[in-house]
Amino acid sequence: MIGTGVLKGMAVTARNFFGSYFEKDRLITVQYPEERETLPENYRNFPFLVFDNDPEAGLRCVACKICEKECPPQCIYIVKSDDKKPDYMGKPQFYPKVFDIDISVCMSCQICVEVCPFEAIKMDKVFELSRRERFNALLIKKDELAKSNDYYHRIHPVEAAEVDANLAAAAAAKKKPAPTPAAAPAPAT
Amino acid sequence: MSATTEMQATRLPLPKMTSQIEGDLMEVSMGPQHPSTHGVFRMNVALDGEVVRKLKPVFGYLHRNHEKIGENTSYLGSMPYTDRLDYFCSMTNNWAYALSVEKLAGIEVPERAEYLRVILAELTRLQNHASLLGFLLSDMGAWGTPLMYAFREREKILDLFESLSGSRMMCDYMRFGGCRLDAGPDWFARAQKIIDAFPRFLDEFEELIVSNEILIARTQNVGKLSAELAINAGITGPMLRASGVNYDLRKVDGYGIYPRFKFRIPLGDHGDCYDRLMLRALEMRESLGILNQAMKEIPAGPIMNPKVKIRAFKPPIGEAYGRIEGPKGELGFYLISDGSANPYRYRVRPPSFINLTVLEDLCLGHTVADVMVILGSIDIVMGEVDR
Numbered sequence: 001m002i003g004t005g006v007l008k009g010m011a012v013t014a015r016n017f018f019g020s021y022f023e024k025d026r027l028i029t030v031q032y033p034e035e036r037e038t039l040p041e042n043y044r045n046f047p048f049l050v051f052d053n054d055p056e057a058g059l060r061c062v063a064c065k066i067c068e069k070e071c072p073p074q075c076i077y078i079v080k081s082d083d084k085k086p087d088y089m090g091k092p093q094f095y096p097k098v099f100d101i102d103i104s105v106c107m108s109c110q111i112c113v114e115v116c117p118f119e120a121i122k123m124d125k126v127f128e129l130s131r132r133e134r135f136n137a138l139l140i141k142k143d144e145l146a147k148s149n150d151y152y153h154r155i156h157p158v159e160a161a162e163v164d165a166n167l168a169a170a171a172a173a174k175k176k177p178a179p180t181p182a183a184a185p186a187p188a189t
Numbered sequence: 190m191s192a193t194t195e196m197q198a199t200r201l202p203l204p205k206m207t208s209q210i211e212g213d214l215m216e217v218s219m220g221p222q223h224p225s226t227h228g229v230f231r232m233n234v235a236l237d238g239e240v241v242r243k244l245k246p247v248f249g250y251l252h253r254n255h256e257k258i259g260e261n262t263s264y265l266g267s268m269p270y271t272d273r274l275d276y277f278c279s280m281t282n283n284w285a286y287a288l289s290v291e292k293l294a295g296i297e298v299p300e301r302a303e304y305l306r307v308i309l310a311e312l313t314r315l316q317n318h319a320s321l322l323g324f325l326l327s328d329m330g331a332w333g334t335p336l337m338y339a340f341r342e343r344e345k346i347l348d349l350f351e352s353l354s355g356s357r358m359m360c361d362y363m364r365f366g367g368c369r370l371d372a373g374p375d376w377f378a379r380a381q382k383i384i385d386a387f388p389r390f391l392d393e394f395e396e397l398i399v400s401n402e403i404l405i406a407r408t409q410n411v412g413k414l415s416a417e418l419a420i421n422a423g424i425t426g427p428m429l430r431a432s433g434v435n436y437d438l439r440k441v442d443g444y445g446i447y448p449r450f451k452f453r454i455p456l457g458d459h460g461d462c463y464d465r466l467m468l469r470a471l472e473m474r475e476s477l478g479i480l481n482q483a484m485k486e487i488p489a490g491p492i493m494n495p496k497v498k499i500r501a502f503k504p505p506i507g508e509a510y511g512r513i514e515g516p517k518g519e520l521g522f523y524l525i526s527d528g529s530a531n532p533y534r535y536r537v538r539p540p541s542f543i544n545l546t547v548l549e550d551l552c553l554g555h556t557v558a559d560v561m562v563i564l565g566s567i568d569i570v571m572g573e574v575d576r
Binding site: 009043110 | 265266269270334351352354355356369393398401499
């Protein structure tokens with residue numbers, strides 16, 4: 001009989017309509033500004049610079065410009081310093097005099113994070129970044145980009161713990177060769 | 190000779206398609222702001238009353254120089270751009286590109302990464318087909334409801350992608366020689382839950398549409414594509430199989446680890462819009478079968494080939510064409526390497542662009558309202574068509 005197919009479809013919509021009051025997977029929306037879902041651990045959107053202790057001197061970035069070169073949409077702009085300053089481990093290193101990221105160009109691909117050999121740049125979880133000004137407001141400067149390692153631990157706990165372990169291992173490996181040559185000649189004399 | 194051609198012959202060269210009435214044909218420009226053109230796509234149609242007599246597709250509104258950009262960035266730098274080709278299925282785009290680079294450089298992929306790729310590609314197929322059915326019904330006038338049901342399921346899968354790769358649609362997940370991040374046991378548990386709940390959605394959706402008289406009247410015998418024309422025009426994917434040609438790269442090429450899975454290829458009989466629609470529903474069921482097998486068999490182990498360098502990746506001189514069966518058809522990347530860090534040539538073989546070329550043949554003799562249904566059933570994404 002003509003019309004039964006339509007009625008069957010109506011039964012499905014009715015089932016979904018009433019079901020949405022009782023079953024959670026039939027209604028998955030949340031009332032956004034009031035209700036917020038927690039972001040997954042891996043969530044990423046824009047890069048930031050990690051620092052230890054001090055936001056100016058503790059920046060891990062050594063201005064090697066690899067991220068600037070590899071960034072597919074070319075949204076990173078770095079000016080290398082002329083002098084060297086001791087970094088967070090006390091070793092004299094170059095530092096970025098200027099480090100800008102144009103987040104209106106950034107496409108959140110996290111290639112800068114992958115290529116960074118110093119674990120200096122990581123992905124942030126901030127959103128709701130709308131600005132009233134169109135150009136300079138979206139060009140994020142170094143002081144605004146610098147965020148503490150604690151903040152990194154807060155937003156990506158698992159990944160940050162891994163990074164810290166890697167850095168500690170690298171530091172230990174670097175320290176070890178120094179005492180061994182000093183220790184090796186000792187028995188000879 | 191008709192009045193139209195005489196007029197064209199005598200007057201000065203004007204823009205070929207105008208909105209004036211020429212003889213008994215009216216030329217109308219549909220799109221690019223038409224809500225049913227799936228993006229910014231324009232069709233110049235010559236109408237005889239309501240019947241289409243001529244149709245000229247106009248592309249290029251979303252052209253972003255994708256291939257030229259690919260030649261000017263490193264091999265790794267093109268990976269996030271491939272997400273933006275067919276923004277519904279970034280995982281399969283990633284896979285096709287990774288596959289061609291792996292072919293070019295001779296990179297092996299670890300077992301676990303292969304399984305992850307299959308799982309993610311089939312999830313992509315599920316969400317692509319689900320949302321396509323929703324859009325198609327929306328084009329036919331079933332405003333909102335079926336589309337929202339489809340998007341509800343799609344959203345669950347996108348949440349899975351987000352928790353794995355960090356982004357819902359622009360996943361940028363695969364790398365040459367593996368995948369970027371590993372999935373934990375809780376991710377697999379969540380994915381299994383979604384896969385188990387998916388058949389209910391499919392049953393309900395089929396109940397909603399299969400016997401609906403309006404849908405049958407709108408789709409059956411509309412936009413018939415013969416197997417011969419489909420093969421000659423280079424059509425691939427569900428559209429080709431709806432015309433009854435048994436050609437699926439997962440079986441033909443057996444790329445990745447697809448030969449290990451047991452699945453069937455659904456085929457259509459008539460090649461009309463109804464077949465194309467139902468074929469996608471059947472394909473989703475087969476995808477669920479593949480997913481269930483892959484979730485059971487996935488081994489532990491590394492997900493990246495440790496020999497592959499991320500920085501300064503330079504494949505040897507040569508060329509390679511890697512192709513996969515994307516949700517829309519054969520998606521291929523053709524790369525020529527001159528040994529430097531950038532590809533010498535980077536070419537995309539987009540399925541929806543090539544499937545779109547038969548649009549005029551399908552639409553001739555049908556009404557304007559049918560054009561929207563036919564266009565919807567081809568399954569295009571303008572990001573891929575215009576690149």
